Amino acid sequence: MTAASSEAVAGAVSPLGRAGRGPHFRRREKAWGYAFVAPALLLFAVMGVYTIAYGFTLSFARWNGFSPRWIWVGLENYIDLLGGSPVYGPPVRAAALNTLWVMIAVPLLTVAVSFPLAVILNSVTRLRTVLRSVYFIPYVTNGIAIYFAWQYIYEPNGAINGVLGALGLGSLQQPQGFLGNPATALPALIVVMVWTAVPVAMLLYLAGLQAIDPALLEAAKIDGAGWWRTNRSVVWPLLTGTTAIVVLLNLRDALQGFQVFLIATNGGPGDATNVLGLETYRLAFLSELAPTLGLASALGWMLFLVALVIALVNQRMLRRLR
Amino acid sequence: MIRHRRRTPRPLVGLAAALALAGTLAACGSGGGGGGAAPGTTLTMWTFKQSHLSALQNAARTFQDKTGVAVNVEAVTPDSTFLARVQAAANTGDLPDVLETHTNGDDFTFGGAGLLEDLSDDVPADWTANYRPAVAGEGTVTEQYYQQSLASGSKTAGVEQGQRFSVPLTIGTFGIVYANRERLAEAGITEAPKTWEDFVAALDAVKRARPQDGGLSLGLQSPSTGLEWVMQPMAYGMLGKQPFEALFSNDPAVNWASPNGTRVLQAYGQITPYWMPGTQTLDIDSADIAFAQGRSSFLVGGTFTLAFLAQNGFDLNNLVTFPIPAPSGGAVSDLSLAPFALTGLSVSATTEHKDAALQWLRHLADPGVATQFARDALDVPPTELGNDAGTVLGPVLGTMVASLGEGETAYNPGYTAYRPGAYDSGRVGEVLMNYTPLQQRDAEGAGHDLADLLGSYWSEER
Numbered sequence: 001m002t003a004a005s006s007e008a009v010a011g012a013v014s015p016l017g018r019a020g021r022g023p024h025f026r027r028r029e030k031a032w033g034y035a036f037v038a039p040a041l042l043l044f045a046v047m048g049v050y051t052i053a054y055g056f057t058l059s060f061a062r063w064n065g066f067s068p069r070w071i072w073v074g075l076e077n078y079i080d081l082l083g084g085s086p087v088y089g090p091p092v093r094a095a096a097l098n099t100l101w102v103m104i105a106v107p108l109l110t111v112a113v114s115f116p117l118a119v120i121l122n123s124v125t126r127l128r129t130v131l132r133s134v135y136f137i138p139y140v141t142n143g144i145a146i147y148f149a150w151q152y153i154y155e156p157n158g159a160i161n162g163v164l165g166a167l168g169l170g171s172l173q174q175p176q177g178f179l180g181n182p183a184t185a186l187p188a189l190i191v192v193m194v195w196t197a198v199p200v201a202m203l204l205y206l207a208g209l210q211a212i213d214p215a216l217l218e219a220a221k222i223d224g225a226g227w228w229r230t231n232r233s234v235v236w237p238l239l240t241g242t243t244a245i246v247v248l249l250n251l252r253d254a255l256q257g258f259q260v261f262l263i264a265t266n267g268g269p270g271d272a273t274n275v276l277g278l279e280t281y282r283l284a285f286l287s288e289l290a291p292t293l294g295l296a297s298a299l300g301w302m303l304f305l306v307a308l309v310i311a312l313v314n315q316r317m318l319r320r321l322r
Numbered sequence: 323m324i325r326h327r328r329r330t331p332r333p334l335v336g337l338a339a340a341l342a343l344a345g346t347l348a349a350c351g352s353g354g355g356g357g358g359a360a361p362g363t364t365l366t367m368w369t370f371k372q373s374h375l376s377a378l379q380n381a382a383r384t385f386q387d388k389t390g391v392a393v394n395v396e397a398v399t400p401d402s403t404f405l406a407r408v409q410a411a412a413n414t415g416d417l418p419d420v421l422e423t424h425t426n427g428d429d430f431t432f433g434g435a436g437l438l439e440d441l442s443d444d445v446p447a448d449w450t451a452n453y454r455p456a457v458a459g460e461g462t463v464t465e466q467y468y469q470q471s472l473a474s475g476s477k478t479a480g481v482e483q484g485q486r487f488s489v490p491l492t493i494g495t496f497g498i499v500y501a502n503r504e505r506l507a508e509a510g511i512t513e514a515p516k517t518w519e520d521f522v523a524a525l526d527a528v529k530r531a532r533p534q535d536g537g538l539s540l541g542l543q544s545p546s547t548g549l550e551w552v553m554q555p556m557a558y559g560m561l562g563k564q565p566f567e568a569l570f571s572n573d574p575a576v577n578w579a580s581p582n583g584t585r586v587l588q589a590y591g592q593i594t595p596y597w598m599p600g601t602q603t604l605d606i607d608s609a610d611i612a613f614a615q616g617r618s619s620f621l622v623g624g625t626f627t628l629a630f631l632a633q634n635g636f637d638l639n640n641l642v643t644f645p646i647p648a649p650s651g652g653a654v655s656d657l658s659l660a661p662f663a664l665t666g667l668s669v670s671a672t673t674e675h676k677d678a679a680l681q682w683l684r685h686l687a688d689p690g691v692a693t694q695f696a697r698d699a700l701d702v703p704p705t706e707l708g709n710d711a712g713t714v715l716g717p718v719l720g721t722m723v724a725s726l727g728e729g730e731t732a733y734n735p736g737y738t739a740y741r742p743g744a745y746d747s748g749r750v751g752e753v754l755m756n757y758t759p760l761q762q763r764d765a766e767g768a769g770h771d772l773a774d775l776l777g778s779y780w781s782e783e784r
Contacts, residue, residue: 066435086778156599177600
């Protein structure tokens with residue numbers, strides 16, 4: 001294009017086009033852009049940056065939430081939680097052990113239940129939508145209602161003891177209820193967590209299953225692979241990425257979630273179901289007005305670091321799988 | 323939204339400013355600390371006890387008739403929500419004029435943080451003369467509380483000796499056994515147990531007669547209940563004041579790891595077979611409800627439990643109440659429970675109606691008003707009731723109040739100066755739960771665990 005033709009084109013668009021927009025117009029346009037983005041930025045600054053900075057700073061202080069001044073303690077809160085304090089160290093250690101069990105059991109069991117369930121639901125032709133909706137109910141039901149319902153199921157006169165008695169399996173009954181025995185309380189709550197985690201995991205697997213090229217399954221069938229062999233050797237490896245996501249999501253929930261533990265047992269009996277998320281909550285809000293908000297904040301940041309490491313490891317694994 | 327706000331017409335801005343100014347002037351005019359409370363003033367008050375709400379509202383009506391000052395009472399429950407709301411309101415400057423607080427607890431924490439008025443110069447002797455002498459001074463920072471406030475990690479940091487942050491509203495005690503009268507009779511028990519052994523025998527008899535619902539319920543999801551409501555009164559009766567307090571010391575010769583500690587734990591362990599199944603999973607309200615619904619035959623609570631049972635439909639005529647008894651041959655043969663101020667009334671430091679707030683507090687301290695409040699709330703007032711507590715408060719509450727005592731033979735759960743400042747009764751209760759009802763430790767092992775935990779509190783304090 002020659003210079004003359006360029007000018008001609010520019011001239012042709014000048015009344016409404018870019019060439020006609022002067023510096024004043026551009027400034028106004030910029031200002032409007034900032035104005036539209038400002039509320040979101042402001043909201044993020046207040047709700048995000050401010051609270052994160054506030055929480056982080058608090059982790060180096062001692063405060064009960066009421067006094068006008070914080071007492072700066074440096075790294076003492078972190079040291080206390082890591083064993084420096086005979087008061088705060090042992091409960092955190094016990095809670096960390098319980099959390100570890102939850103982090104191992106919940107993702108594994110969720111995958112173990114949701115993958116076969118998704119495969120079965122994917123192969124069902126009649127009532128498929130109804131069945132999928134039914135299996136999704138635990139996810140859309142209010143969490144608190146679910147936890148209370150499970151409490152009734154687990155109590156000494158609850159459904160599970162009733163069924164065990166009716167089946168002649170009285171030796172398996174728990175006279176103190178499944179949440180009243182320290183040996184069964186944590187596994188019982190893990191079951192509740194898995195029950196609420198399965199719907200989303202199942203949905204992810206269903207999405208993955210539908211993305212698999214039918215030709216691959218056809219080829220496996222032609223090669224003589226049965227239902228079991230096809231799913232084990234073809235479908236399962238193809239869904240490794242989905243499995244990694246399911247595992248990561250549940251690891252995060254297992255690490256930081258504590259609602260079920262708070263509502264169903266409050267960490268009891270004794271400290272049998274105390275987990276790190278609940279310990280953080282206890283230090284913050286259930287410490288009988290002791291100045292432990294800084295400890296709670298420090299524990300929260302330590303949990304965040306662990307979550308970050310898990311996320312990085314997962315990301316690397318996913319990259320390698322691709 | 324934003325654009326709309328930015329384009330608010332100027333006349334509207336002016337109107338809003340005028341209204342705000344008018345509101346401020348009105349607030350200044352109606353309050354002001356200096357003069358008396360102006361009729362037309364409205365006070366705001368928060369209580370954390372639902373059972374006190376209507377009783378306070380009734381008292382507020384008589385107060386308004388008398389002074390023209392209205393009081394808006396709001397219940398903020400449960401305790402954790404109340405604390406969170408106070409915390410938020412303190413940060414935003416929205417505290418109510420008056421708060422009901424736990425005496426010698428929240429009031430000191432809030433007061434130490436500067437959220438409450440120091441009432442030491444506002445509560446004269448002719449006001450406190452209305453109260454029972456044993457509780458008249460409660461809410462005041464004594465030397466012991468002041469020393470505790472100086473410890474590292476203290477919950478009451480910032481208080482000064484002699485400050486007063488509340489006046490009593492209700493008194494009472496923990497360690498009251500509630501038993502189902504009909505079921506006791508069914509098991510052949512017609513009198514309230516007088517000794518720990520009698521109590522265990524009664525538990526046994528009722529459990530035998532009613533294996534399904536003959537047990538003892540207690541809200542052990544809050545583990546301190548087993549410790550403070552059952553074991554400590556019994557231990558005090560068994561050992562007497564000094565050896566009891568020594569159990570919480572750092573000296574292995576006399577603390578929980580000692581033979582004294584083991585003896586106490588062994589006696590406490592006698593109730594293990596009689597817990598209501600699953601009581602360790604119940605919170606305090608659920609345990610009370612289990613008793614009210616007949617799922618248990620015994621319940622341990624405080625004087626305040628009676629109102630909750632009544633609210634939940636339990637027939638109060640079907641109740642037998644008695645304090646946790648001492649073991650026979652114990653150091654205190656005639657053990658009783660000393661009353662202490664459970665809740666008090668505090669005035670927020672940000673109130674613009676201090677005079678009206680003080681008038682309201684004094685109104686509630688009037689013996690007639692306090693008695694009516696107690697009847698309405700089924701709770702125990704801090705005022706002198708004389709010898710006719712039964713007539714004033716009704717038979718059940720009256721009997722309970724009459725059984726309260728004072729002096730060396732009375733265990734006072736409100737006195738805690740012998741414990742380390744960082745003491746957390748919930749954690750200590752958890753360790754005790756491993757002994758009973760969970761049976762994961764024997765008496766000796768539990769004693770050592772308790773001594774170790776207390777040792778950690780003492781070392782933290784140093």
